[in-house]
Each structure stands twice: as C-alpha cells, then as structure tokens.
Amino acid sequence: MKIQVSPESFLQYQGDAVVVGATEGVPLAGVLAEVDHALAGLVGRLIQSGEIRGKQSEVTILHVPGKLPAARVAVAGLGEAAGIDLFRVRAAMGVAARLLRNRGCRRVATTLHEQAGEGVRTDQAVRAVVEGAYMGLYPGGECKSQKEFPEELEELCLLGVAEQEREHASGAARAGRIVGEATNYARRLVNLPPNEVTPSRLAEAAVEAGERAGLEVEILEPGQIEALGMGAFVAVARGSDEPSRLIVLRHRGEGDGPVLAFVGKGLTFDSGGISIKPSDKMETMKLDMAGGAAVLAATRAIGELKLGVDVLGVIPATENLPGGRAYKPGDVVRALNGKTIEIISTDAEGRLILADALAYARQLGATHLIDVATLTGACIVALGHVAAAVMGNDTALVEAVLDAGESAGERMWRLPLFPEYRPQLDSNIADIKNVGGRAAGAITGGLFLREFVGDTGWAHIDIAGTAWSDKDEPHQVEGATGAGTRTLIALAERIAGGVM
Ligand code: BES
Ligand code: MN
Ligand code: ZN
Numbered sequence: 308m309k310i311q312v313s314p315e316s317f318l319q320y321q322g323d324a325v326v327v328g329a330t331e332g333v334p335l336a337g338v339l340a341e342v343d344h345a346l347a348g349l350v351g352r353l354i355q356s357g358e359i360r361g362k363q364s365e366v367t368i369l370h371v372p373g374k375l376p377a378a379r380v381a382v383a384g385l386g387e388a389a390g391i392d393l394f395r396v397r398a399a400m401g402v403a404a405r406l407l408r409n410r411g412c413r414r415v416a417t418t419l420h421e422q423a424g425e426g427v428r429t430d431q432a433v434r435a436v437v438e439g440a441y442m443g444l445y446p447g448g449e450c451k452s453q454k455e456f457p458e459e460l461e462e463l464c465l466l467g468v469a470e471q472e473r474e475h476a477s478g479a480a481r482a483g484r485i486v487g488e489a490t491n492y493a494r495r496l497v498n499l500p501p502n503e504v505t506p507s508r509l510a511e512a513a514v515e516a517g518e519r520a521g522l523e524v525e526i527l528e529p530g531q532i533e534a535l536g537m538g539a540f541v542a543v544a545r546g547s548d549e550p551s552r553l554i555v556l557r558h559r560g561e562g563d564g565p566v567l568a569f570v571g572k573g574l575t576f577d578s579g580g581i582s583i584k585p586s587d588k589m590e591t592m593k594l595d596m597a598g599g600a601a602v603l604a605a606t607r608a609i610g611e612l613k614l615g616v617d618v619l620g621v622i623p624a625t626e627n628l629p630g631g632r633a634y635k636p637g638d639v640v641r642a643l644n645g646k647t648i649e650i651i652s653t654d655a656e657g658r659l660i661l662a663d664a665l666a667y668a669r670q671l672g673a674t675h676l677i678d679v680a681t682l683t684g685a686c687i688v689a690l691g692h693v694a695a696a697v698m699g700n701d702t703a704l705v706e707a708v709l710d711a712g713e714s715a716g717e718r719m720w721r722l723p724l725f726p727e728y729r730p731q732l733d734s735n736i737a738d739i740k741n742v743g744g745r746a747a748g749a750i751t752g753g754l755f756l757r758e759f760v761g762d763t764g765w766a767h768i769d770i771a772g773t774a775w776s777d778k779d780e781p782h783q784v785e786g787a788t789g790a791g792t793r794t795l796i797a798l799a800e801r802i803a804g805g806v807m
Contacts, residue, residue, distance in 0.1 A: 308440075308441075308444075308459035308460050308461065308462065308463055308484075309461065309462045309463070310437055310462075310463050310465075310480045310481070310483070310484050311462060311463070311464040311465065311480075312433070312464075312465045312468040312473060312476040312477050312480055313416075313464050313465065313466055313467075313468060314467070314468060314469060314470060314473075315416075315464075315466055315467070316466055316467055317338070317341075317342060317345075317375065317377070317380070317416065317418060317466060318345060318375065318376075319376060320375075320376060320377050320416040320464065320466060321376040321377065322377050322378075322412075322414030322415060322416055322462065322464065323377065323378055323379060323407070323411075323412035323413055323414045323415060324368075324377055324378065324379040324380065324381050324407050324412045324414075324415050324416070325342075325375070325377045325379070325380050325381070325415075325416045325417065325418070325466070326380075326381045326383050326399075326400065326403040326404075326407070326415060326416070326417040326418070326419060327339055327342050327380060327381070327382055327383070327417070327418050327419075327422075328382075328383055328384075328385045328396075328399060328418070328419050328422040329350075329354075329359055329360075329361040329382045329383065329384055329385065330361045330384075330385050330386065330387065330388035330391065331360060331361035331362055331363075331384065331385075331386050331387050331388070332361070332387060332388060333388060334350075334354050334359060334360070334361040335350060335351055335354055336388070337421075337422060338418045338421060338422060339382070342380060342382075345374060345375060346369070346371055346374050346375070346380070347374070349369065349371075350369075350382065353367065353369075353382075359382050360384065361384045361385065361386070362384040362386065363384050363385065363386035363395055363398065363399070364383075364384060364398055364399060364402045364781040364782060365383075365384040366381055366382065366383050366384070366399075366402050366403050366406050367381070367382045368380075368381050368382075368406070368407070368410070369381075369382065377416065379407075379412070381403045381406070381407055383399040383400070383402065383403040383419065384399065385399050385419075385422065391422070391423060391424035392423075392424060392427075393423060393427065393431060393432070393435040393714070393716055394716050396419055396420070396422070396423045396432060396435045396436060396439065397435045397436070397438055397439030397442065397716050397782070398439060398781070398782040399419060399439070399782075400417065400419050400435075400436045400437075400439030400440050400443065401439040401440065401442050401443025401444075401781075401782035401783060402443055402781040402782045403415075403417070403419075403443070404439070404440040404443045404444050404460065404463070405443040405444055405781075405782070407460075408444055408456055408457070408459075408460055409456055412460065413457075413460055413461040413462070414460065414461055414462040414464070415460050415462065415463055415464070416463070416464035416465070416466050417436060417463070417464070417465060417466065418466050418467060419432075419436050420432040420433045420435070420436045420465055421466075421467055423435065429468075429472055429475070429476060429479070430475055430476065430478070430479035431479070431714070433465055433468075433476050433479040433480050433483065434479045434480070434482050434483040434486070435483070435716070436465060436483065437463065437465075437479075437480050437483025437484055437487055438483045438486050438487045438490070438716070438793070439487075439782070440460075440463050440487065441483075441484070441487025441488060441490065441491055442487060442490055442491065442782065442783055442789075443782050443783065444458060444459055444460065445458075445491045445494055445783065445784060446458050446784065447498065447784035447785065447786055449495060449498045449499050449500075450499075450500065465480060482612060485608050485611045485612055486608055486792075486793055486796055488608075489604040489605060489607055489608035489789075489792050489793075489796065490604065490789035490792045490793055491789065492516075492600075492603075492604045492607065492789075493597070493600040493601050493603070493604035493605075493787070493789040493791075493792045494600075494786065494787040494788065494789045495787075496509070496512065496596070496600040496603070496604070496787075497593070497594055497596065497597045497600050497774065497775075497786075497787030497789075498786045498787045499593075500593060501575050501576040501592075501593040501626075504575050504593070504596065505549050505575055505626070506549055506550065506551050506552040506573065506575055506624035506625050506626065507549070507550060507552055509552065509554065509573060509575060509596065509599065509603075509622070509624045510526045510552040510554050510624065512603065513526070513554045513556060513603055513622070514526065516556075516603055516604075516606075516607040517556060517607075517610075519607065519610075519611070520558075520606075520607045520608070520609075520610030520611045521558075521610050521613075522556045522557060522558050522606060522607070522610045522620075523556070523557040523559075524554070524555070524556055524557075525554075525555040525557075526552055526553070526554055526555075527552065527553035527554075527555070528550065528552065529541075529544065529550050529551055531553075532544075532551060532553050535643065535667070536641070536643050537553075537623075537642070537643045537663035537667070538640040538641040538642055538643070538663075539640050539641075539642040539643075539648060539659040539660065539662050539663050540553070540623050540625070540659065540660045540662075540663040540664070541640075542634040542638065542640040542650070542659060543580075543625055543627055543634065543653075543656045543659050543660050544625040544626075545630070545632050545633055545634050546580050546581070546626075546627065546628040546629050546630040546632065546633025546634065546653075547625065547626035547627070547628040547630055548630065549575075549625075549626050551623070551624060551625035552573075552624045552625075553621070553622070553623050553624070553664070553667070554573070554599075554603070554620070554621070554622040554623075554624060555619070555620070555621055555622075555671070556602075556603070556606045556618075556619070556620035556621075556622075557617075557618070557619055557620075558606060558609050558610045558614070558616075558617065558618040558619075558620075559617055560614055560615040560616040560617050560618070560803060561615050562615070564615075564616060564617065564802075565616065565617070565674045565675055565802055565807065566617040566618075566619060566671075566672050566673050566674045566675070567616055567617065567618050567619070567673070567674070567675045567677070567798070567799055567802055568618075568619040568620075568621060568668035568669075568671070568673030568675065568676050568677070569601075569602040569605060569606060569618065569619070569620045569621070569677050569678075569679065569795055570602065570620075570621045570622075570623075570661060570664045570665050570668055570676060570677070570678040570679070571596075571598035571599035571600070571601055571602030571603070571620070571621070571622045571678070571679050571680070571791075572595065572596065572597075572598035572599055572623070572657045572660065572661055572678070572679070572680035572681060572682065573596045573598070573599030573622040573623055573624035573625070573660070574592075574595035574596055574599075574624075574625065574626070574627055574656065574657060574660070574681075575593070575595070575596045575624060575625070575626055576592055576593055576595065576626045576627065576628070577592040577595040577626075577627045577654070577656065577657075578592065578626075578627055578628050578629060579627065579629075579652075579653065579654035580627045580628065580629050580633055580634065580653030580654060580656060581629045581633050581634070581635050581636065581653045582636060582652040582653040582654040583629055583654075584654060591775060594681055594774050594775045594787065595627075595657070595681050596624065597679075597681050597770060597774035597775070597787060597790060597791070598678070598679035598680040598681060598682075598768075598770060598774075598791060599622040599623075599624060600787075600789075600792075601679050601770070601789065601790065601791030601792045601795060602620045602621070602622055602679060602791075602795065603620060603622060604789065604792045605620075605791070605792050605793075605795035605796045605799070606618055606620035606795075608792070608796050609795075609796060609799050612796075612800075614799050614800060614803040615803045616799055616802050616803035618799055619668055619671055619672075619673055621664045621667060621668045621671075622664070623660040623661065623663065623664040625660060627653070627654075627656045629653075633653065634650060634653055635650065635653065636650055636651055636652060636653060637649075637650065638650045639736060639737045640659070642659075642662045642663055642666065642759060643662075643663045643666040643667060643670075643759075644662075644666040644758075644759055644761070646662075646738045646739060646758060646759070647737035647738045647739075648662070648734075648737055648738065648739055648740065648741055649734040649735075649736050649737040649739070649740040649741070650740075650741055651740050651741055651742040652741065652742045655741045655742045655752075657680050657681070657682045657752075658682065658741060658752055658755045658756055659741060661678055661680060661682075661756055661759075662755070662756065662758070662759040663759075664678075665678060665756060665759045665760050665765070666759045666760075666761075669760065669761060669763050673763060674763065674764070675704060675763070675764050675765075675802070675807070676760055676763050676764065676765040676766070677704075677708065677765070677766050677767075677768065677795065677798065678756065678765075678766075678767050678768065679768045679770060679791040679795065680767070680768070680769060680770065680771075681769075681770055681771045681774050682749070682752045682767075682769045682771055683748050683749045683752045683769055683771055684748070684771060685745075685747070685748025685749040685752070686748075686749040686752075686769040686770075686771040686772055687771050687772040688748075688749075689722070689749050690720055690772055691772055692772045692773060692775075692776065692777070693718055693772070693773070694718035694719055694720045694772070694773065695712070695717065695718070695719045695720075695768050695769060695770045695772070695773045695790060695791070696719070696720060696721075696722045696749050696753075696768070696769040697709060697712075697719050697720065697721050697722070697766060697767070697768050697769075698721065698722050698723075698724050698749075698750065698753035698766070698767045698769075699724070699753075699764075699765050699766035699767060700724070700757055700760065700764065700765050701764035701765060701766065703764075703807060704764045704765070704766045704807065705721055705766050707766075707798060707801055707802070707806060707807060708766045708768065708794065708798060709721060710801070711794045711795075711797035711798035711800075711801055712794045712797070714797050715793035715794045715796070715797040716793065717773070717790065717791070717793060717794045718773075719768065719794070722749055722750050722753065723750065724750060724753055724754055724757060725750075728743070728747055728750050728751055728754055729754055731743035731744050731746070731747070731751050731754075732751055732754060732755055738758075739755065739758055741755065743755070749769055749771075752767075752769065753767045753769070768791055768794070770790040770791050773788060773790040773791075774787065774788060774790045774791075775787060775788065776788050
C-alpha cells in the first residue's frame with residue numbers, strides 16, 4: 308500500500324473514494340459541511356433522514372458520480388464531537404478502509420487526520436490514521452487456500468497537507484506504516500496455528516525480522532539454555548518433544564544510554580502440562596506467545612524506525628505439554644538467579660520461563676525491563692478484554708508504560724504490588740512457589756516475576772485479556788490483536804526522546 312500525503316483537497320482527489328469524518332450531534336460541521344456543499348446538500352438530507360448519524364464506526368458510502376472526481380464519499384462516524392481522540396480516529400479509519408476495500412476500492416483518500424480534535428498534533432493524527440488503516444485491513448483467514456480480498460489498498464492518500472507540513476507529515480505517515488505493519492505482523496504470528504509457529508519456527512521468523520530491520524539476532528538452543536542455568540525455563544520445556552529456543556534480538560541506538568529490554572512470553576502452545584487445561588477452547592492457547600510476538604514485532608519496528616535507543620528483545624519460546632518427561636506439581640526447580648521454585652501448577656508456566664528470561668536480560672545489561680505476557684486468567688477477570696494490567700517496581704517506568712499505551716491507543720491500567728500479597732507465594736520447601744491462589748491472581752503473577760528482576764527498574768504488562776478478540780469488530784477482525792506491540796514502540800520512542 309502506497310501511503311501518500313498530498314496538498315490536494317477532496318475536491319481534487321481522483322481515486323475510488325474519499326473518507327470524511329462525521330460527529331454525533333452536530334454532524335454537518337467542518338470538512339463535512341464543505342463536502343455537503345459540493346454534493347448540493349446531499350449529506351444534510353441524509354443527516355435529516357437519520358441515515359448519517361456520526362456514531363463511532365458507522366460508515367455510510369455515498370456514490371457521487373459527476374459531483375466529485377472521486378467515485379465515492381465514505382462518511383465515517385467519530386462519535387460525540389467533544390470526545391474525539393486518536394483511539395476513535397484509528398478505529399474510524401480502520402472500519403472505512405476495510406469496508407471500502409471489501410467493496411472493491413483500491414485508491415482511497417481521507418481527511419480524518421484533519422478531524423482528530425483540538426490540540427492533537429498533525430503528525431500524531433496522520434500516524435493514527437495510517438495505523439488504523441493497516442489494522443482495519445488485516446484480513447485474517449491465515450490458512451485459507453483462497454483469499455477473499457486483497458490484503459491492502461493500492462494507495463492511501465492523506466489530503467490537505469500543506470507544503471510546509473509535508474516533510475513532517477510524510478515522516479509520520481512512514482512511522483504509521485511501520486507501526487501498522489508491525490502490529491499486523493504480531494497478529495499473524497499469533498493467529499498462525501501452533502503446528503506452524505513452533506519455538507524453532509518462531510526463532511526463524513526472528514532471524515528474518517532481524518535481517519529486515521538491521522537487528523542482531525542470537526538463537527540459543529536447549530543445550531545452551533540448560534548450560535546457562537535456566538532451570539525454570541528448562542522445566543517447562545521438558546514436557547514437549549519440540550525443542551525450545553531462547554530468542555535474543557538487539558537493536559543498537561546511538562551512544563551508551565539506557566538499555567531497554569523487552570521480554571515476551573513465547574508459549575507457542577499452552578496445554579497446561581500435567582495440570583492440564585479443560586479441552587473446551589484449548590485451541591485458543593496458541594495465543595500464549597502473543598507477548599513474544601509483540602516483542603518481536605516491536606523490536607523489528609524500532610530497528611526500521613532507527614530509534615536512538617538500545618533495545619534488547621528476549622523471547623523464551625517453548626510448548627507446555629504433558630509428555631513423559633514433563634515437569635510435575637511438587638517439583639522444585641532452580642532459576643537462573645539462584646532462587647528455588649516449588650511447582651504447584653504446571654499451568655503457571657509463563658512466569659517460570661519469564662523468570663529466567665528477565666534474569667538473563669539483566670545479565671545482558673538491561674537498565675530497564677519490560678515484560679509482556681498473556682500471564683493470567685485472573686487479569687481477564689479484573690479488566691476484561693478491554694485493558695491490559697500493568698505492574699512494576701518503578702513508578703516512573705510504570706507511568707511511562709501507561710503513557711505510551713495511551714498514545715498508542717492501547718488501554719492499560721495499573722495494579723498494585725502491595726507487600727501484603729507476597730505471603731501468598733511463600734513455600735514451605737523452596738524460596739517461592741509458582742502459584743499464589745485464586746485471590747489477586749494477576750498481582751501474584753506480577754509479584755512472582757518481581758523476584759527475578761533484582762533492583763533493575765521493571766514493568767510487567769499482562770495482556771491475557773487484550774491479546775485476542777473473540778468477535779469481529781468493525782475496526783478489526785476476530786483473532787489476535789497485536790496487543791503490546793504499539794505500546795512497546797511508543798515507550799522506546801519516549802526513552803529515545805530523553806524521557807527517563
Ligand atoms: N496462558 C495462561 C493464561 C491465559 C488464560 C491467557 C486465558 C489467556 C487466556 C497461563 O499460562 C495460565 O494458565 N495461567 C493460570 C495461572 C494459574 C495456574 C495460577 C491461570 O490463569 O489460570
Ligand atoms: Mn498456563
Ligand atoms: Zn500460559
């Protein structure tokens with residue numbers, strides 16, 4: 308898809324469609340009023356009759372032969388005028404792009420970036436529009452033999468960009484493309500079936516991504532993982548015949564500033580192991596590498612964006628299966644940092660592989676640790692499928708993550724790591740146990756991880772509820788969402804820009 312910025316207005320654009328935003332309440336304002344004028348009052352009449360309401364993600368396609376050089380105008384709802392923000396602009400562009408693509412349009416322009424609300428910078432709005440288009444166009448159906456629609460449009464043109472804004476807006480559009488493609492890359496990795504995305508195949512994908520984005524990539528095999536002393540990771544991997552991998556990506560920014568380490572849970576399939584899960588919906592447990600996919604996709608994007616910050620991506624990748632040599636409840640394992648862990652449930656495996664990966668990222672010189680994981684069902688109980696949970700030992704870093712999430716259009720909410728929760732993880736036989744009971748399950752997951760980060764600043768993002776969407780939504784198809792990807796990129800941008 309060619310992303311263009313153009314000084315043209317909708318009066319000049321010669322393509323298949325122009326997407327224009329409409330707000331609820333007073334729909335006929337701004338650009339839409341100009342469109343109405345050009346269409347001799349058609350938009351006003353449709354508002355009168357209730358066909359155009361401006362509701363978020365409602366799109367009305369008008370065929371306008373002879374009235375405008377473009378064949379169609381798509382009026383995309385942005386909701387109440389007072390509350391317009393980048394979330395809504397992304398979603399509106401996503402719905403419109405998808406609908407127009409499915410109706411055979413190939414060349415589409417938009418004014419949505421001019422309608423992103425007061426106080427929104429043009430570059431942010433441009434980027435959100437482009438990101439929204441990519442996310443909306445993601446087709447799903449990864450393994451279907453026949454594709455119903457082309458994946459992309461030929462062209463997306465952002466209208467009304469004045470000459471003096473051109474360079475800035477083009478840069479933002481390019482960033483939007485890189486970030487949108489990264490999000491979809493993460494989605495594809497998660498959606499692909501677990502017999503295709505095995506740990507070794509995920510490692511191959513990382514090597515390819517590294518070549519594309521100029522990253523250094525190192526892949527550690529089971530012997531090396533064991534030799535390093537990663538007893539917790541090794542234990543989880545024992546139940547599967549698929550060999551595990553530890554994927555390490557490196558992006559070198561300039562200078563010797565902070566080293567931001569992203570650690571992503573890479574369970575390519577989580578059956579629960581000996582503490583086996585119920586079979587109903589077990590197929591969705593291919594999503595358990597969504598944190599790893601976010602880390603891989605974000606690090607790829609950071610390389611492509613050439614951000615001036617050092618980034619490490621660490622992805623422990625394995626299956627969790629109940630094979631004959633599988634680890635068992637009652638086992639005690641020793642993690643890389645020397646701590647002993649009593650296994651209560653083999654289904655609390657994510658925290659085990661992350662424990663070793665976090666400790667390893669510190670050995671590699673991380674100054675800031677961020678882990679992303681589909682860690683707990685309890686996170687879904689707490690925040691549903693709307694928001695990810697954020698926890699950490701460093702308030703400034705947690706706040707930077709929340710802030711990054713906000714600008715990236717990903718809802719996140721902080722949970723506390725109060726010391727009163729910690730006794731839930733006390734073990735009689737070892738330093739800690741891997742399950743803290745039903746109460747505050749997302750928090751005890753976070754508290755477990757905290758034992759492995761020492762005094763390094765650390766934030767944990769639990770994306771169990773947000774990594775997967777159970778239903779087709781107007782702005783995105785059912786399946787993987789790419790959760791975490793855009794937040795990690797936005798965080799790296801912040802730190803490259805001197806925040807922290
Ligand atoms: N991968 C799951 C968490 C999960 C559940 C992610 C549903 C997405 C959707 C994780 O490995 C797990 O099984 N967690 C257990 C932990 C428990 C045994 C302490 C859980 O949440 O039940
Ligand atoms: Mn599990
Ligand atoms: Zn899991």
